[in-house]
Amino acid sequence: MKENLSFEEQMQRIEEIVRTLEKGDKPLEEALALFEEGTGLIRSASGLLEEAEQKIVKLRKGADGEPVEEKFDTVVE
Numbered sequence: 001m002k003e004n005l006s007f008e009e010q011m012q013r014i015e016e017i018v019r020t021l022e023k024g025d026k027p028l029e030e031a032l033a034l035f036e037e038g039t040g041l042i043r044s045a046s047g048l049l050e051e052a053e054q055k056i057v058k059l060r061k062g063a064d065g066e067p068v069e070e071k072f073d074t075v076v077e
Contacts, residue, residue: 007045010044010048013041014038
C-alpha cells in the first residue's frame, strides 16, 4: 500500500482496484493482493473520515456568553 495518500487519492485507488477486480481477468494471487491493498486503503480512508468527523464541532453561546463546543452529531438545528 502506498504511504501518505490523501483521502481522495485513496478513494481513487480503491475505485481502480474495484474496476480491475470486476473484470475478473487477474490471476488469483494478483487478485488477492489487490483485494488486500483495497481493504487496507478502506481502513485507512475510514480512519481519515473518523478523524475529520471528530474535528467538526459547532460553537454556540453558553449561559455565561462564552463559546461552548458541541459534538457535530449532537447539534440540533
